Amino acid sequence: MRKRIIVAGSGGAGLTAAIAAAKKGAEVLLLSKTSCATGSCTAYSGGMFSLASGSVTPEEHFKKVIEVGRSAGDPELVRTLSEHCEASLRTLSDWGITMKIGEGRAHVRASAPSEIMGGAGMTGELCALARAEGVKILENCAATRILSAGGRVEGLEWVDWKTGREWRSWASAVILATGGGGAIYSRTDNPYRMTGDGYAMALEAGLDLADMEYVQFYPLGWKDPAFPVWMVGLTAMDYIPVTDGKGREFLKEAILSWGLSSGKEANYFARDRCASFLARHEKDGGKIYLHIEKLADDMLSLPDLRVSLMVDLPPRRRVRPVEVSPIQHYFTGGVPIDSEGRTRLPGLYACGEVTAG
Template identity: 35%
Template structure:
């Protein structure tokens, strides 16, 4: 078996991974970054709308922390929330120092207010020649160039099968290359930056490589997870005339949702409507309209007619141009938008430096939980990636423990299977989660989902091959992560934020806290336990 040695191993090539790699390299560590596809050109950062929470001079750390904690329905980790807010100003400086160009008007950063934030603090990168559909390249490509300049090593096209352990420590990872060869990635410290799990669901705007690998990898290495029931559905997934995520800054600037009868239905459930509603509230309202037969196909109308002309000509110019090219004049025509799985609030338990509950293992970005609680405010995902990427990279670089982990490949199993059979199993898993762990859930649906999950898992286990391939390994990890979602959603007997139970429709103070998931004995079912909330001081 071939091997590669490094001080810090970063798994994931999006904004969090690149930031962590740069921070670790600047701290003097040798850094190897690996990912399933191409670093800087894959993962969800690529297609992010570009909204980035900042901290303007007239804003405060306390204000941002209060909005973030409240937006997460008061169950986020107060220390992580505070860390996020305190790191906002330096995160913007870091990005600009790496060559990221941010949109300015008359020399000043153009900050807009996103629903859930109490003031205008959301900024946006300057697109230049980058298409609006891949706005995230304005962030990742400058960071990729900076990482290369610093001497970060890269290995793309690697499927990480599991994290390697040496006693209680993580000592790197075992990966499979595209030709089926095993590779031992030996490291003093490992940073998970694999992103979320949007592609575990049938309806998602995530890129194809975001399949929840990191959750399963962390759990099997002994790390705890939290908040896995909280899946954010984006309320503005473009359906016609373009299939892209539309920025939620639109709602703070005058856009409103309307059903097929032209009614501004969000006012029925949220006082104040779009400017103040969270993504969870918007998504649940859209779902109710669709169930009542008041939608337009699979979505509703997005009325952009009240967006000010100066914003249409600056902040939204690329989007307006795209809509017009597709025959939709935003001042006169209404595009349709629907729901799509967008972001996972839950993930690996970390401390303020990205450290997991297992020595030697760190995390940054969407693979981690605790920062957002039950709902995420717009702009906080990119901020989280930078703030915790920097902190995880710096802390991981300080690791000095020499380890020699166990890198034995998984045992061979039975076959055969075909690519078509495996693809069908993956599609069934995605439909299962969309149907039973979607916007609105119930005890009956979740029980049915777990029963179907067991059938799929049994089938997948019967297909293990003597010659493993990346697609099969990815599917196995998808199944393990999906079980965590179902178990957590089944356990929380209330509705809070993005977790909505039709059989427990009210928020219940008895459930103010998070559900922690830890690995069971052997290959047994993960253990789910409730941890009461620690309130901020």
């Protein structure tokens, strides 16, 4: 008999898990609270990954992740990530997902429909593949409760938002891939349906959550009402100044004093440090400005700047500095798993941002 598996969530984690299960012969039901291809952080993302590939060895990657995470990361899970990330991306590539893997970096931006949604090409391709593999996808249907009996998962309770009807579906395994909870913050670059449902369901099922106090705020996000509530890549400050109200490049001074050479480096290795530095500055009454008025026309085609700014900046929009401020970006804590994605509740698995580690 075919195994029945239910996946909650249609970001990169849920879609990949659903396809992998279907390819192994399981009957897969995927519930998504949003539209499958566009309503996730994966779709909204820059679509760029850091990994062990080329001359970057798994050991170097492992050490860097542990160092940047100030040893708070789970060494077993980080080791799994470092050792398997390239093979996992190559599997996606073998499945036909548009992917470019280089030296310690990979991206899926070549299929992106626009600069601002770098991962949406990939989620579109994954959705199409999931359907082709026979995954039954129900959009705008939200998982509400994990069903269990005798200490084992039995299925999932969910609601169809269109009809308002509540359903129960039964399965031998449930995979939670509901992402983070950015939308509980007033300033976030996450889609507004990211309300941490997976955390609530896991808690209700009797599981503990880990490291929920570790919430990543991206250091720069547009604050000016004429711009979207969205992150601005730290690399932008390598091209145009980020200043305080007096015109001083105080963030750059801080980054250099920490032994880092650029905003680009800080983007990889010091986001939390930059965000708390800027938050303290604001708490003391300071403002933060991004000097887009200093952008010359020919700078707008620089790839690093395009990826960092993500919005169109015609001359009429580049007349004055605009205010920026830290913005909620990513939940680091969540449902504890082992390196196979198993939670403490037999039959319940979790992957992606909903997990801790």
